[in-house]
Structure formats: C-alpha cells, structure tokens
Amino acid sequence: MSTIEQNKAEILATLSEMIKEVIGEDWVSETPITMDTSFVSDLEVESIELVALSEKIQAKYGETVDFPSWLSGMELEQIIALTVGQLVDYIAKCQSSR
Amino acid sequence: MSRFLFVVPPFLSHIQPTVAIGAELGRRGHEVAWTGYAELAPALPGWARFYPIESSLVAVLRERARLTARAWLGGMKALFEGVIAPMAADMLAGVERAIASFQPDALIVDQQTIAGALAARRQGLPWGTSAPTAMLFEPVTPEFPKVEEWLTGLLAQVQRDAGLPVVPWPDRSDALVLLYVSREFVGSALVPPAHYRFVGPLFGERLAPPQFPWEALASKRRVFVSLGSVVAGRGGGFFAKVAEALGDEDLQVILQLPQDIELAAPANFIVRPWVPLLDLYPKLDAVLTHAGSTVVETLAFGLPAVVAPVAGDQFIFARAAVNSGAARRISFTRASAGEIREAVMAVLDDPRYRIAAQAMQRSLAAAGGAPAAADAVLALLPQ
Numbered sequence: 001m002s003t004i005e006q007n008k009a010e011i012l013a014t015l016s017e018m019i020k021e022v023i024g025e026d027w028v029s030e031t032p033i034t035m036d037t038s039f040v041s042d043l044e045v046e047s048i049e050l051v052a053l054s055e056k057i058q059a060k061y062g063e064t065v066d067f068p069s070w071l072s073g074m075e076l077e078q079i080i081a082l083t084v085g086q087l088v089d090y091i092a093k094c095q096s097s098r
Numbered sequence: 099m100s101r102f103l104f105v106v107p108p109f110l111s112h113i114q115p116t117v118a119i120g121a122e123l124g125r126r127g128h129e130v131a132w133t134g135y136a137e138l139a140p141a142l143p144g145w146a147r148f149y150p151i152e153s154s155l156v157a158v159l160r161e162r163a164r165l166t167a168r169a170w171l172g173g174m175k176a177l178f179e180g181v182i183a184p185m186a187a188d189m190l191a192g193v194e195r196a197i198a199s200f201q202p203d204a205l206i207v208d209q210q211t212i213a214g215a216l217a218a219r220r221q222g223l224p225w226g227t228s229a230p231t232a233m234l235f236e237p238v239t240p241e242f243p244k245v246e247e248w249l250t251g252l253l254a255q256v257q258r259d260a261g262l263p264v265v266p267w268p269d270r271s272d273a274l275v276l277l278y279v280s281r282e283f284v285g286s287a288l289v290p291p292a293h294y295r296f297v298g299p300l301f302g303e304r305l306a307p308p309q310f311p312w313e314a315l316a317s318k319r320r321v322f323v324s325l326g327s328v329v330a331g332r333g334g335g336f337f338a339k340v341a342e343a344l345g346d347e348d349l350q351v352i353l354q355l356p357q358d359i360e361l362a363a364p365a366n367f368i369v370r371p372w373v374p375l376l377d378l379y380p381k382l383d384a385v386l387t388h389a390g391s392t393v394v395e396t397l398a399f400g401l402p403a404v405v406a407p408v409a410g411d412q413f414i415f416a417r418a419a420v421n422s423g424a425a426r427r428i429s430f431t432r433a434s435a436g437e438i439r440e441a442v443m444a445v446l447d448d449p450r451y452r453i454a455a456q457a458m459q460r461s462l463a464a465a466g467g468a469p470a471a472a473d474a475v476l477a478l479l480p481q
Binding site: 040041042044045046047048050051054068071072073074075076079080 | 168169170171172175236239241242243244245248287407413414417429431
C-alpha cells in the first residue's frame, strides 16, 4: 500500500468514527462505511448532520481542510451524489497541498 | 358571519386537519368550503362544500409522489420539481373559479398547494398557511446556499408565471402559519416567528373507520407497526425483519401492511391493510412508525415510539421525536432484526421513554387544538 493510500485509509477510519458519533451508533448499524457509501442515499444524513460532521472535521484537521466552503459551493445534485470517498479524497488533497 | 376557503392537495394527512378546523368554524356559524383536485372528494365529510378541480395531472402526481420517498434532498427535489411547482400552475384557474363562486373572506392554504396563495395574492384576500409537514420545524441552514438558490429559483418562476411580484417563500403566509404540533415538540432548534401558531394534532372525524378484530387482541404488551402508504413497494425487506425481530417475543403486534406486500406473519401478529388507529391507540404500549404525523399522534396518546423514517420530512419528525426523549431511531434501509427488536424492547422496558412521551402528550394537549386554530384563522379577517 502506498503512503497516499495508507493516508486515505486512515482518513476513512477517522471519518467513519465521526459519522458514527454524528448520526448515532445505532443508526449506522452493522453495515461498514466504505469509500462508496453515499451520505444522502445510504447514510440518509440531512443538513443538520452534515453541519455537525463539518464541525468535527474542523476540530480534527483544523484550517487545512475547509469542508464548509467546499460544501457551500456544491449544487443540489452534487450533494445528493456525495460519497464518503469524495470527502476522503478532498481531505487528502488539502493535506498534500499544505 | 364569514366565509373561509380551504385549498388542499390530494393527500389525506393534509386534508384531515383542515376538516377539524372547518368543523369548528362551522360550529361558530361561519361558512366553509374546500377546493382541490376532484379525486380528493372521498376524504371530505358529507357536509363539506367542495369545489372540485378537474385535471389530468393527478394520475401523474401519484406516480411522482413515489419518487419523493427518498431521504433529504433527493426527496425534496422530487417533491418541489415534480409535485409542488406543477400543482401550483395546474390548480390556479380552478382555485380562482372556486373563489368567484364561494366569495370567501379568507383562504387557508396548504403549504403544498401554492396555487391558493397565488390566487389570494392576486385577489388581495387574506390567507393563512396550513403546514402539516415538518418542513418548517427547522431553520434553513445557511451552509448549503445553492440548495436554497435552487428552491427559491423554482418558486420565483411559479410566481412570475402567475404575474405576481416574487417573494422568497410563496408557500407560507406572513400572517398565519398553523403547525399541528406543540412548541415543545419542535424543540429549541427553531426560533419561530410570531405568526407561527402551534395548535397540536387535530383529531377531526375520521371517515368510515375500517373493521378490526378487537376480540383477537391478546392481553400482552401491544405494539403497532406501520410505515404509512408512500413506502409501498419498498417495505418488503423491512417488514420481513420486523416479523423476525418480534415474532418470538411475548408481544401482541398489530401490523398495518400494504396490500401489495406479502408476508408470512408470525402467530402473535394481527395483519391488516388498514386499521382504525384512533380507536387502537388507547390499547397500545408502543408504536413503530416511519414518523410523519403518526409519531405526533403516538406522542399525543402518551406512547413511546421507534421511528424508521423513509422519506422527506419524516426525518425531521423523527429527529424531533428522538430529541423529545420519547423515541428511538432505527434505519429503515439497514436495521437488522436484532436492532429492531432491541429498539422496540427498549422503548417498552425503559420507563424514561414513556415518561418523555407523557410530557409531550401534555404539551400537545395544551396547544389548543381545533378551537385555537379557529381563533387564529378568524384573526386573519380585518378587524
């Protein structure tokens, strides 16, 4: 596994924990969160939960990851299609261009 | 004495509260009438005056309503683009004909039939909003500006097509918005404007309650399970898991099962396509529901709930119920039989859920019901 892939796997693990905290352990259920998991259709999150997740990301990664402005630039269709993998890639990209 | 015209969509849960308000206004000597698609006539009581709107759009709307059975933005886009905006244009002429015939002093317009609001504005009549969905329970989050842009853009076009100046939210009155919950149920996330009136659930007359085998109800703890009607076609897997989860428990389960879904029901299940719910609530110990207005009724009877929201504003109802402490949430798409059992047994066994439900019951009863709603509607008239 390359360093980049390893880093992404770590980010995915961190995000999975954050998502579970935001939407509740019971809710996430026994189904694992993967890169292909969609926020809206699979996890059924809504605006309030995405905002809460955004706060957790800010607390963990600080200024390097500007999730709020990334989200605010998204069209309706892009939010509907948003996957956990896209967020992992975004965080990885922010870190590498630091 | 005054005249009030209700403008409603062809959805039962939207019509029911207006029937309760109309009956109360009638008792006080006012005249009331309804307008909407001709197909909704069976949902109105025999005494109701009705101005039907004929349209070929109704059949299409029923198909499109299925597409709204998705979470958050997926469902919202389908609802506004496929149902609400087309209905606004399609109903406008019919609503104006009803106004010309009935000569109302004010309109009470469902939040999904914007044609009523457009007609009232075109004719300079006072109007209030009937808001049976949970859409206004939470503030619009500023974090997704393009979502709001998309929605207000769609609603702006609807108003321009009607020859009206554009306001951001033509679906809600700035004089009166009736919400069929309590302030406490909505919680602290929303700071409601002064013209939002929380009147609690309105239990108007239900038409022709279906037969129910009351003698078959076992004297065990009783759980009612229903996912409403919009889930039809998607619920099979969930219902099978409910059967697995609760089939071996010492419970009486009453399952409302859509007729197009087949299920091998366990012996402790009573399965019906439709139940007389208002008569059933007092005999229950808990309810497993898709949320929606059913969860408000459940709390109004002081019962704890397990919520499995499926679509649209059900997620908002579910969140409010969970925040009230009276409900547990599970995933409609992903909950296992074990998780369903655990959640149902928790709300039955842990008294905190029932205590929270009873607190909500008191707040919903104190909200004032149909008399409070009628007072608010009468205040729309120029003094």
